[in-house]
Amino acid sequence: MxxxxxxxxxxxxxxxxxxxxxxxxxxxxxxxxxxxxxxxxxxxxxxxxxxxxxxxxxxxxxxxxxxxxxxxxxxxxxxxxxxxxxxxxxxxxxxxxxxxxxxxxxxxxxxxxxxxxxxxxxxxxxxxxxxxxxxxxxxxxxxMIKDAAEVAELRLAGAAIDAVHRRVPEWLRAGRTEREVAADIAEAIIAQGHRTVEFVIVGSGPHGADPHHEVSDRVIGDGEIVVVDIGGAVPSGYNSDSTRTYVVGTPDPDAADRIAVLVRAQQAAVDAVRPGVTAEEVDAAARSVLAEAGLAEAFLHRTGHGIGISVHEEPYIAPGNDLVLREGMAFSIEPGIYFAGDWGARIEDIVVVTADGCERLNVAPHELRAV
Structure with missing residues (x-):
């Protein structure tokens, strides 16, 4: 069969x-x-x-x-x-x-x-x-060019991972380890309709300053910023990938202000997506907002990557990539800011290029969320 x-x-x-x-x-x-x-x-x-x-x-x-x-x-x-x-x-x-x-x-x-x-x-x-x-x-x-059926699968995956992010406050609290929180998240990813858990990143405090930190036995402290980047494959094999940034308790005001800038940078990149613009122009839209706030050096990676039956595939939304965007392309928009030894933050959505802009497949709240 x-x-x-x-x-x-x-x-x-x-x-x-x-x-x-x-x-x-x-x-x-x-x-x-x-x-x-x-x-x-x-x-x-x-x-x-x-x-x-x-x-x-x-x-x-x-x-x-x-x-x-x-x-x-x-x-x-x-x-x-x-x-x-x-x-x-x-x-x-x-x-x-x-x-x-x-x-x-x-x-x-x-x-x-x-x-x-x-x-x-x-x-x-x-x-x-x-x-x-x-x-x-x-x-x-x-x-690179997704048809309507593929977009439907990505949309399904996006909604499922959004549902998991909405539940993160149930598990994320001071005194628990990153690994304990990640285990609850992984269980929820499957419960929300994924067939596999491809990755779970729970980066608390200084670990959040490492974009590819996974999990550890570090105990999460009160007032800490926590990066949660999660994704998996739905039964068709198409993937979700979404990042949100949380704070346990009350955040440092300076950190909260910087994360608010990051949210604006992510939105600027989403707003820049439409057929005819280049991948590097979308990347520049996020980068310019951060640069204006003096945060250019804190952004360590490209703005996004394509997604489909692979978590990372073309197109790559990066400086120097003059690839012209076309309707049906699907990719992440995920600028981040990282301060070694202190904290980091990242906001990530999957978008699909439409005839006159883009469809955002992740709609869970983007602002720094206190838990």
């Missing part, structure tokens, strides 16, 4: 688009290993193992799955089975790279997905007698 979140026709369109983009890029063939791209194209989930599983496609090539026979039944429950794609299975002792060569024939330019490891790329390139290159420009194009 298939567990695909979308009709088979959606995957057929994605495969056709990928082959067309490969032709435009001048690639004779593309080999896609397990990872987000394979999940997106045919619904096959899982990680790369030492046995090769790969989708082979390209201009004039019938999309074909190379798969270990022991994995064949599982693969047939995906779009591979629903679309009746060609399958070439193999058993231990056989050379799966020969099967790839049979599908591709002679090639001059071969693209591989970013998730395909050297474990497979090197022997594949040797067998094909070609220098493999990343097929990222081909594969990212489809994933």
């Amino acid at each position: 298939s567990t695909l979140p979308f009709p088979a026709s959606v995957y057929a369109d994605r495969l056709e688009r990928a082959a067309s983009l490969a032709a435009e890029a001048g690639l004779d063939g593309v080999v896609v290993g397990p990872g987000p791209d394979l999940h997106y194209l045919v619904g096959v989930e899982g990680d790369t193992i030492e046995r090769l599983t790969a989708l082979v496609l390209g201009p004039g090539i019938a999309p074909t799955i190379i798969v270990p026979r022991m994995e064949l039944a599982k693969v047939r429950t995906t779009a591979v089975g629903q679309l009746g794609l060609a399958v070439s299975d193999w058993v231990d002792g056989e050379n799966p790279y020969d099967l790839v060569a049979e599908v591709l024939g002679s090639v001059t330019r071969l693209g591989v997905s970013d998730a395909l490891p050297a474990l497979h790329v090197i022997p594949l390139a040797e067998r094909m007698d070609v220098r493999a290159e990343l097929a990222t420009p081909v594969l990212r194009e489809g994933r």
